[in-house]
Structures are given as structure tokens and as C-alpha cells.
Amino acid sequence: MVQKAYKIATIPGDGVGYEVIEQGVAVLEEAVKNSNVSLEFTFFPWGSDYYIDNGMMMPKDALEILKGFDAIYLGAIGDPRVPDHVSLGMLLEIRKGFDQYINLRPIELLEGIDSPIKLAPGAVIDMVVVRENTEGEYSSVGGRFKKGTPDEVALQTGVFSRKGTERVIRYAFDLARKRAAAGNGEKAPMVTNCTKSNALNYSMVLWDEVYDCVAAEYKEVARDKALVDALCMWMVRKPQYFDVIVASNLFGDIITDLGAAIQGGMGVAAGGNINPEKVYPSMFEPIHGSAPKYKGKYVSNPVATILAGAMMLDFLGAVDEGKAVLDAVKSVLKEKKVRTYDLGGNSSTKDVGRAIIEAIGNNQ
Amino acid sequence: MVQKAYKIATIPGDGVGYEVIEQGVAVLEEAVKNSNVSLEFTFFPWGSDYYIDNGMMMPKDALEILKGFDAIYLGAIGDPRVPDHVSLGMLLEIRKGFDQYINLRPIELLEGIDSPIKLAPGAVIDMVVVRENTEGEYSSVGGRFKKGTPDEVALQTGVFSRKGTERVIRYAFDLARKRAAAGNGEKAPMVTNCTKSNALNYSMVLWDEVYDCVAAEYKEVARDKALVDALCMWMVRKPQYFDVIVASNLFGDIITDLGAAIQGGMGVAAGGNINPEKVYPSMFEPIHGSAPKYKGKYVSNPVATILAGAMMLDFLGAVDEGKAVLDAVKSVLKEKKVRTYDLGGNSSTKDVGRAIIEAIGNNQ
Numbered sequence: 202m203v204q205k206a207y208k209i210a211t212i213p214g215d216g217v218g219y220e221v222i223e224q225g226v227a228v229l230e231e232a233v234k235n236s237n238v239s240l241e242f243t244f245f246p247w248g249s250d251y252y253i254d255n256g257m258m259m260p261k262d263a264l265e266i267l268k269g270f271d272a273i274y275l276g277a278i279g280d281p282r283v284p285d286h287v288s289l290g291m292l293l294e295i296r297k298g299f300d301q302y303i304n305l306r307p308i309e310l311l312e313g314i315d316s317p318i319k320l321a322p323g324a325v326i327d328m329v330v331v332r333e334n335t336e337g338e339y340s341s342v343g344g345r346f347k348k349g350t351p352d353e354v355a356l357q358t359g360v361f362s363r364k365g366t367e368r369v370i371r372y373a374f375d376l377a378r379k380r381a382a383a384g385n386g387e388k389a390p391m392v393t394n395c396t397k398s399n400a401l402n403y404s405m406v407l408w409d410e411v412y413d414c415v416a417a418e419y420k421e422v423a424r425d426k427a428l429v430d431a432l433c434m435w436m437v438r439k440p441q442y443f444d445v446i447v448a449s450n451l452f453g454d455i456i457t458d459l460g461a462a463i464q465g466g467m468g469v470a471a472g473g474n475i476n477p478e479k480v481y482p483s484m485f486e487p488i489h490g491s492a493p494k495y496k497g498k499y500v501s502n503p504v505a506t507i508l509a510g511a512m513m514l515d516f517l518g519a520v521d522e523g524k525a526v527l528d529a530v531k532s533v534l535k536e537k538k539v540r541t542y543d544l545g546g547n548s549s550t551k552d553v554g555r556a557i558i559e560a561i562g563n564n565q
Numbered sequence: 566m567v568q569k570a571y572k573i574a575t576i577p578g579d580g581v582g583y584e585v586i587e588q589g590v591a592v593l594e595e596a597v598k599n600s601n602v603s604l605e606f607t608f609f610p611w612g613s614d615y616y617i618d619n620g621m622m623m624p625k626d627a628l629e630i631l632k633g634f635d636a637i638y639l640g641a642i643g644d645p646r647v648p649d650h651v652s653l654g655m656l657l658e659i660r661k662g663f664d665q666y667i668n669l670r671p672i673e674l675l676e677g678i679d680s681p682i683k684l685a686p687g688a689v690i691d692m693v694v695v696r697e698n699t700e701g702e703y704s705s706v707g708g709r710f711k712k713g714t715p716d717e718v719a720l721q722t723g724v725f726s727r728k729g730t731e732r733v734i735r736y737a738f739d740l741a742r743k744r745a746a747a748g749n750g751e752k753a754p755m756v757t758n759c760t761k762s763n764a765l766n767y768s769m770v771l772w773d774e775v776y777d778c779v780a781a782e783y784k785e786v787a788r789d790k791a792l793v794d795a796l797c798m799w800m801v802r803k804p805q806y807f808d809v810i811v812a813s814n815l816f817g818d819i820i821t822d823l824g825a826a827i828q829g830g831m832g833v834a835a836g837g838n839i840n841p842e843k844v845y846p847s848m849f850e851p852i853h854g855s856a857p858k859y860k861g862k863y864v865s866n867p868v869a870t871i872l873a874g875a876m877m878l879d880f881l882g883a884v885d886e887g888k889a890v891l892d893a894v895k896s897v898l899k900e901k902k903v904r905t906y907d908l909g910g911n912s913s914t915k916d917v918g919r920a921i922i923e924a925i926g927n928n929q
């Protein structure tokens with residue numbers, strides 16, 4: 202039996218990051234225990250504390266250091282002592298620096314979770330948002346003219362490359378194809394183009410053109426198009442309609458938070474920042490923030506982090522182990538016995554981690 | 566009794582626009598019948614048919630013509646025969662040309678309407694989104710470099726002026742104050758700043774700075790801040806939390822469609838494009854599209870258009886008449902007898918108009 206060993210850079214980060222990552226690591230260790238996969242976690246104490254001490258969120262050579270790892274497992278970033286654009290800049294630096302051009306966010310309503318949406322009987326919510334993660338509206342290009350004066354004008358330029366647009370759309374179509382092949386749901390494969398080309402006359406017009414080009418190569422995948430405003434409406438009115446949605450950086454950000462709400466909240470929403478070619482390490486994280494006021498209380502839901510860990514295993518090639526984690530999470534949620542406050546329970550972060558670890562054992 | 570006479574430019578537009586405007590006009594005429602207000606409607610057959618015949622959506626001197634009116638009452642724009650950015654460009658031209666810098670969108674869940682959101686018992690949804698309507702992301706500034714080549718880069722620049730930002734934020738604070746004074750709900754006045762300054766490092770940083778400046782002048786109005794992504798989540802999870810939300814052009818577009826979903830759908834969501842100084846005419850419209858496939862079927866819900874008409878009367882100064890329309894709409898919705906398919910009924914567009922006209926009579 203060939204041994205597969207993966208080196209994971211673990212960045213707990215700020216706020217409740219440490220608490221949730223702790224459970225994530227424990228669960229992943231359990232999942233690989235009797236398998237041919239081994240995980241070696243190396244912790245990096247980067248984030249806002251580090252910033253207070255060193256004036257930067259990570260050391261200058263952070264990307265150099267991280268490059269030696271197979272993946273990055275991130276808790277959460279953000280702290281009242283540090284301006285948001287500084288602390289969260291760290292996230293964006295890793296995403297861009299490692300060309301993690303796919304931000305993958307599955308939106309699935311798991312059994313045992315209550316959606317805030319009234320669903321039609323039998324409606325199954327199982328979609329994935331493929332968000333562009335390295336360019337577009339988040340390019341940080343722009344400036345402020347006559348800053349601070351009454352005549353000030355601020356410019357913020359979204360930069361959309363054809364290459365960057367094409368690769369994310371292509372990824373979405375490949376994913377739709379893969380999901381259909383895996384018999385994921387009864388839905389025929391479809392990629393919804395999240396756009397706003399009626400108002401954003403350069404960026405989104407290019408985006409639509411590229412979508413059409415790529416779509417033409419995937420005859421068996423249905424095309425679909427929705428303006429981002431209407432899409433938000435439809436996600437609320439008929440979430441079961443969607444399969445794969447492809448969106449720009451900003452639009453993807455918005456619709457995935459909405460999606461998280463629909464799937465039961467931030468406590469269960471995970472994301473992967475992926476460099477599909479594996480030239481650089483990919484990064485997996487819960488999509489929630491650092492919730493500073495809950496730090497040290499051990500009440501935060503570790504499920505999102507644990508699901509991010511399952512995505513990481515799957516991405517690394519430890520597919521069975523990833524599935525074992527996912528199945529364990531599903532069985533614990535379905536049982537409705539052990540759950541944190543956000544899901545209406547009163548279990549602690551550790552209780553939930555422990556229950557999932559136990560379920561991994563039971564499911565084997 | 567002084568007679569107040571208002572001249573209304575009516576643009577039914579495309580698709581179902583004619584059908585809904587027809588009811589809107591009939592209802593408004595009824596509302597002013599025995600009052601000192603008179604309305605003179607002048608119809609303009611502009612839109613996509615006009616485009617097919619003349620190569621433009623409106624005549625070249627359209628704004629010159631419209632300038633002579635007190636307000637514009639618009640049905641809907643959009644037609645499969647005309648590219649979206651052309652047809653809808655007409656809307657944007659009027660909004661910008663008449664400096665209608667406020668897009669006002671009340672989001673209220675009226676009695677008798679079912680929200681797709683599960684609401685806490687007793688939760689009252691009653692918020693207003695104040696959307697910037699003339700600049701920002703919709704500035705149409707940008708271009709395409711090496712268009713059509715693999716190296717193409719498209720740039721889309723949001724242009725945010727301090728002046729433009731300040732006036733919309735100030736309007737929002739004034740509105741919160743006014744709503745509180747009118748005893749609108751039991752909520753204390755609050756203006757939520759919809760932002761994304763953690764990622765949009767020029768435009769939204771300016772936006773936040775201006776928000777803080779303006780907020781400092783309104784001591785009795787609570788400040789509140791939410792990133793647009795988180796805001797979408799909270800609108801679903803706790804819509805009763807919000808009072809006034811102030812948002813940029815694009816963000817306002819997105820959150821008001823989401824808001825429309827929450828308040829029961831596009832059939833009941835109205836908007837005003839307002840030039841508060843009344844230097845130019847303001848424009849009132851349902852926020853739904855032209856729904857070309859329903860054209861001529863008379864099944865579309867005219868309520869949104871009628872509510873837009875009520876906003877128009879109120880804005881013009883015919884406050885009692887506007888309120889009469891609103892009350893009539895409320896009583897018809899509450900009764901649940903006459904309603905179009907989108908609200909689960911099978912009444913026609915005309916039935917609904919007729920019921921509201923009758924209710925105006927009954928309520929007098």
C-alpha cells in the first residue's frame with residue numbers, strides 16, 4: 202500500500218479561528234487514521250496578533266514558506282485592532298499570490314438543517330458557486346483624485362482578463378460535467394452565468410462573450426444566464442433550480458453569502474481557494490469571519506471548518522477520507538443531538554468535533 | 566380650494582408595461598377624482614417598438630420634451646429584439662440626464678402577502694433602500710484592450726464623487742429622521758451603510774468616510790455598517806432588523822431585488838428615481854422587467870406599478886391621494902380575494918386594478 206503523505210500549513214488566524222481549526226485538525230486526523238494517507242500539520246501563528254507585534258499579518262517570506270506545503274488550512278481572519286483591509290488583505294494576498302483562481306463554494310442544504318427559506322416539498326438544494334478569485338472587481342486598481350476635498354473623485358477599476366475569465370468559466374463547465382457524471386442529483390448539468398452586462402458595459406460584456414465561447418464546447422451542459430440582481434431573487438425563490446453558478450469575484454462573494462444563509466448559515470458553509478493545476482498550494486477555509494466577541498467561548502460551529510477540511514482531502518486526492526468526513530458531518534447533523542447555538546443547540550465547539558470524530562469511527 | 570395640477574409623462578414601454586401602466590393610470594385618476602389634485606397624463610410610445618422603427622429608444626430630444634412634465638410614470642423596458650444594454654440604456658439615460666440621484670425602494674411586507682422567508686412571529690418588515698442612481702459602478706467608464714484577442718483585458722471603472730456620495734447618504738439620514746418623526750414602526754431610526762471597503766479599497770473607503778462624516782451630524786440616528794455580502798445574508802435571516810439602508814448603485818440594485826423577493830416578489834415592488842430638488846422631473850416605476858412572454862395576456866400584477874404611482878403622488882405633494890392609493894392596495898391584498906398568479910391567485914391585471922379602484926371608493 203503506497204503511503205500518501207501531505208503537508209498542511211495550518212493558519213488558525215484570529216478570533217474563533219483557533220477553536221474551529223482545532224476541531225478541524227482533530228477530525229481530519231481521525232479520518233486518515235487507519236488509511237494510507239498521512240497528514241502533517243504545521244501551525245503558523247499569523248494574523249492580527251502577529252500584526253500587533255510585527256506590523257504585518259504574515260512574515261515577508263510567507264508565500265515562500267507556504268509554497269513548500271500541499272495545502273493551506275485556514276481558520277478565520279479579522280480583529281477589531283486591525284483595519285479590515287489590512288487583516289483581510291492577507292487572504293487576498295494568498296489567493297492572488299498562489300493563483301488560486303477558483304473559489305469553490307458548495308451550497309447544499311444538509312439533512313437536519315433548517316433553511317430560513319420556505320422550500321417546496323421535496324426541494325433539494327445542491328448547487329456549487331464557482332467564483333473567480335484573483336482579479337475582476339478585487340484588482341485594487343484605482344485611486345482618489347483630490348482626496349479629502351469636496352471635489353474628490355474615487356476610481357475603482359475592475360480588471361477582467363480574457364484568460365482569467367475563460368479559465369474560471371471553463372472550470373465551471375468541467376465541474377458541471379463531473380457532477381453529472383457522478384450522478385450528483387437528478388438534475389441535468391447546467392452552468393448559470395451570473396452577469397450584469399446590461400449595466401456593466403465592458404467587463405460583463407466580455408464575461409458574457411467568453412461564457413458563450415466556452416459553453417459552445419460543452420454541448421451536454423445547459424446554458425443559463427441571470428443578472429446578479431435577479432439571481433439573488435431566484436436563489437431565495439427557487440434555490441433547487443441551480444446546479445453550477447459561475448460568477449465574478451465580487452458577485453461570487455455576494456451570492457455565496459446569500460447561499461450560506463439559505464443553506465443554514467455561516468456555521469456550515471465552507472470554501473476552497475483552488476489552484477487547479479496544483480502549481481501552488483490551495484487554501485481551504487470556513488467562509489465565516491473571526492467573530493471576535495465569541496473568541497475563547499468555544500461556542501462557534503466547527504462544521505464549516507470541518508467541511509473545508511473534507512474539501513481539502515478530496516482535492517489532495519484522499520477522496521475516501523474526505524468522504525468519510527463528509528458522511529460523519531452529515532450523520533451528526535441529521536441526528537440533531539449535538540449542535541451549536543447557531544443551529545439551535547447548545548453544544549460546544551468541542552462537543553461537535555467529538556461527535557463527528559465518533560461518527561467517523563461508527564461509520565467505518 | 567387651490568387646484569393642484571400635475572403633468573405626468575407616461576411611458577408604458579415594452580412587454581407588459583402597457584398593461585400595468587393602464588391600471589396605474591386608472592387608479593391614480595380615481596384617487597384624485599374628488600380632490601383638489603388633477604393629473605394630466607401624456608403618453609409617449611417610446612421603447613423597443615420605437616427603436617425598431619427609428620433606430621433609437623426615444624427621440625433625440627426626449628429629455629427636452631420630458632423636462633416640461635412634473636413627473637414620469639414608466640411601465641417597463643426590455644424586448645428580445647433589442648440588446649439589453651441598448652433598451653435599458655434608456656432608463657439609465659433618464660436617471661442620469663435628470664440627475665435622479667436617489668433610487669428609493671421601500672421594502673415592506675404587506676398584510677396578506679406571503680414572504681418566501683420564514684419569519685419570526687410578529688416580525689415586521691418595513692425598510693427602505695436608498696440607492697445611489699447616477700454614478701458609481703454604473704458610470705460606463707472603461708474599455709477593452711486588445712479586444713477579441715487572447716490577451717484581452719476589459720476595464721470597468723466605478724466613479725464615485727464625494728458630492729454624489731454625500732448627497733445620497735444625507736438623503737438616507739434625512740429619511741430615517743423623517744420616518745421616525747412619522748412614527749413609522751416602533752424602531753429607532755437607523756441607517757445601515759452597505760459597503761465593501763475591505764475589498765474595494767478606493768471607492769468604498771471614500772464611501773465609508775463620507776458616511777461617517779454625515780452620520781456625525783445626525784446624533785439621534787443610529788449608525789450601522791454591513792458588508793454587502795453579509796447584508797444579503799442578514800436580509801434573509803433577520804429582515805425586521807433594518808430601517809434605512811444606503812447603498813451604491815450596483816449594491817442597491819442587488820439588495821433591492823433580494824428585498825423584492827423577501828417582500829413577496831417583483832409584482833409588489835416599486836421604485837422612485839428621484840431628483841429631490843425638483844430641478845428635473847422624477848420617474849416612478851415598478852422594479853420588475855417587461856416580461857415579454859406575458860405581453861398581451863393581462864396576467865401581470867399591476868400592484869408594483871400602482872404603488873409606484875402612490876409614491877409619485879406623495880412626491881408631488883398629493884400626500885392624501887397617495888395614501889388613499891396605498892391604503893386601497895393594502896386592503897385588497899389583505900382580503901386575498903383578487904390577486905394575480907404571482908401571488909397565488911388567478912385574477913387578471915384588470916381585475917386587480919378594478920378591485921383597487923373600488924377600494925378607493927369604499928375607503929373614502
Ligand SMILES: CC(C)[C@H](C(=O)O)[C@@H](O)C(=O)O
Nearest residue numbers: 289292293454488763764794
Ligand atoms: C474578507 C473578504 C475580503 C472576503 C471576500 O470578500 O472575498 C470574504 O468576504 C470572503 O468571501 O472570503
Ligand SMILES: CC(C)[C@H](C(=O)O)[C@@H](O)C(=O)O
Nearest residue numbers: 399400430653656657818852
Ligand atoms: C435594467 C437595469 C439596468 C436596472 C438597474 O440595474 O439599475 C434594473 O435592474 C433596476 O434595478 O432598475
